[in-house]
Amino acid sequence: MKPDRKKVRLLINPNSGMGTALDRIRQSLLDHWDLPGTDLTIQFSKSKEDGQDKVKRAVDEGVHTLLVAGGDGMINSIGSVLIGSDVALGVIPTGSGNGLARHFDIPLDPSAAVAALARAEAKAIDVGFANDLPFFITCSLAWDAALVNTFEKSPVRGILPYVFAAVYEFFEYHPQPFTLQLDEETEIQIEDPQLCTIANLSQYGGGAQIAPGAKADDGQLQLVVIRRRNFAKVLPMVGKIFDGTIDRLREIETHSFHKLTVHRQKEGPMQLDGELLSAPAEVHIRVQPRALNVLVP
Numbered sequence: 001m002k003p004d005r006k007k008v009r010l011l012i013n014p015n016s017g018m019g020t021a022l023d024r025i026r027q028s029l030l031d032h033w034d035l036p037g038t039d040l041t042i043q044f045s046k047s048k049e050d051g052q053d054k055v056k057r058a059v060d061e062g063v064h065t066l067l068v069a070g071g072d073g074m075i076n077s078i079g080s081v082l083i084g085s086d087v088a089l090g091v092i093p094t095g096s097g098n099g100l101a102r103h104f105d106i107p108l109d110p111s112a113a114v115a116a117l118a119r120a121e122a123k124a125i126d127v128g129f130a131n132d133l134p135f136f137i138t139c140s141l142a143w144d145a146a147l148v149n150t151f152e153k154s155p156v157r158g159i160l161p162y163v164f165a166a167v168y169e170f171f172e173y174h175p176q177p178f179t180l181q182l183d184e185e186t187e188i189q190i191e192d193p194q195l196c197t198i199a200n201l202s203q204y205g206g207g208a209q210i211a212p213g214a215k216a217d218d219g220q221l222q223l224v225v226i227r228r229r230n231f232a233k234v235l236p237m238v239g240k241i242f243d244g245t246i247d248r249l250r251e252i253e254t255h256s257f258h259k260l261t262v263h264r265q266k267e268g269p270m271q272l273d274g275e276l277l278s279a280p281a282e283v284h285i286r287v288q289p290r291a292l293n294v295l296v297p
């Protein structure tokens with residue numbers, strides 16, 4: 001069914017630590033979205049599967065705008081169903097990292113986000129795929145993936161446990177050699193890759209900008225690689241990642257590409273939009289240009 005502009009649906013992740021945000025989101029919806037003639041419905045996404053079923057139904061029912069209150073993991077699971085559709089995805093950030101919302105300057109206060117999205121335009125953004133699994137923000141394959149394992153065990157969310165996990169895994173993670181085949185033209189061999197991130201948007205979340213120059217709709221992805229260094233050399237990089245100047249460091253290699261194959265010696269961790277998976281030794285990355293419509297204020 002063709003989307004009907006009047007049909008707006010809000011899907012809420014009750015697992016993403018919303019606290020009192022729900023009341024404020026409700027009020028902001030009434031103020032900015034519940035206009036005469038609008039068919040506004042609110043649903044909860046109890047799990048990834050439940051959310052995806054509800055989104056499929058929303059698409060079938062001709063919903064035009066799907067607002068999602070959740071973190072980057074939730075956005076990934078819901079957005080995956082919307083790839084290639086005409087539905088506009090509006091992100092109300094209630095997660096801990098909120099990398100997608102930060103990239104697009106969507107207000108981090110959920111009720112302010114609801115208001116800003118009411119005035120936003122839909123913009124088609126690129127979607128990355130790693131072994132056919134979609135990602136909108138980043139995919140990581142080395143220490144930058146392994147640290148998510150430690151972060152997920154932390155009972156608290158936010159930037160501090162993330163930094164703690166990064167330091168802890170810095171000493172635990174043992175790099176394995178990677179061969180990187182970019183667009184069938186360039187081959188790069190790296191004996192000791194510490195960090196190997198593929199970025200569609202600029203940051204992991206929490207303000208940590210790993211690819212400050214990444215553009216959402218340029219039809220390309222960015223590969224960012226850092227070789228193993230001693231801890232004293234890595235420490236100054238932390239400030240650079242937060243002030244958006246990490247790409248000026250000599251130690252960083254950045255390449256834009258459409259297609260990339262990563263050959264590792266053995267299987268290893270993979271991070272997709274903040275979620276940790278185990279991936280085989282060979283990972284195929286590609287981009288689908290302008291495949292997802294996102295509301296950008």
Ligand SMILES: Nc1ncnc2c1ncn2[C@@H]1O[C@H](COP(=O)(O)OP(=O)(O)OP(=O)(O)O)[C@@H](O)[C@H]1O
Nearest residue numbers: 016045047048051070071072073074095096097098
């Ligand atoms: N569609 C979904 N519906 C309900 N829960 C989901 C969905 N997708 C993921 N989750 C789970 O919800 C929890 C919170 O995830 P979410 O991505 O919303 O927030 P977060 O992880 O704090 O945010 P961020 O990724 O921005 O740091 C996780 O346990 C995640 O596995």
